Amino acid sequence: MRNYWTAIRPVNLAIVFASQIIIYLAFFEPLSTSGLILFLWPYKIYAFSFVTMGITAGGYLINDYFDFETDQINKKRKHGLKRIELLGAYYTIFFIGAGMSFWLAYEFGNLLYALIYLAAQGMLFCYASSLKSTILIGNVIVSLFTAGALWIFFIAEQQALDEFKVIHPGEYEAVRYNLLYIGFFIFLLNLIREIVKDIEDVYGDKASGLKTLVIAKGVRFSSAIVRLLSVVLL
Numbered sequence: 001m002r003n004y005w006t007a008i009r010p011v012n013l014a015i016v017f018a019s020q021i022i023i024y025l026a027f028f029e030p031l032s033t034s035g036l037i038l039f040l041w042p043y044k045i046y047a048f049s050f051v052t053m054g055i056t057a058g059g060y061l062i063n064d065y066f067d068f069e070t071d072q073i074n075k076k077r078k079h080g081l082k083r084i085e086l087l088g089a090y091y092t093i094f095f096i097g098a099g100m101s102f103w104l105a106y107e108f109g110n111l112l113y114a115l116i117y118l119a120a121q122g123m124l125f126c127y128a129s130s131l132k133s134t135i136l137i138g139n140v141i142v143s144l145f146t147a148g149a150l151w152i153f154f155i156a157e158q159q160a161l162d163e164f165k166v167i168h169p170g171e172y173e174a175v176r177y178n179l180l181y182i183g184f185f186i187f188l189l190n191l192i193r194e195i196v197k198d199i200e201d202v203y204g205d206k207a208s209g210l211k212t213l214v215i216a217k218g219v220r221f222s223s224a225i226v227r228l229l230s231v232v233l234l
Contacts, residue, residue, distance in 0.1 A: 004079075008061065012060075020048070020052060023182070027175050034164065034168065062086075062124060123141065124145070202215060
């Protein structure tokens, strides 16, 4: 059981959960004082965040599944799971998350919203199986998903936000700007992290036939990109 626990990166999942709850409490819960009805408040926000954690955990597991041999070369395997065990854990989390997402979509009154979950899991599967071996595309996709964990609230609370925009247009723009800014900051921070990881894993990635930015352009060029993004971040 410890191996499964390690494979889903519990610390990272806790950060995802806490980040969503904090952002929601900071920017959306106060809207209820204006008489607006929030879809996720007060209880569904926790189920919503668990679905996000499921997407994140599923991404870790399917990525480890496809990176099994590469991680052995890079000596990055911190769990003792076999490939078939990783796949089994992935499908277990996938179906649990799918069930919760369909319940939330049903409560929302639009089952099409459950397709967001399926699309997210599908995109992470494509990333792990093929897109991560492309120059920068995989890095950008993962970084967008990280920022999307906050931006998804624009969809979940769209009705309340539309009403808030009419009642308090100035405050609405402030909320919108702050969420976009925080999401963009997280996007850049994660993009830097992804490129640094590729620099660290360059030998294993090259042996596995991947074509990352580091392999295509070299460590020096990739390091320069990291420094440039760091300046933009500041």
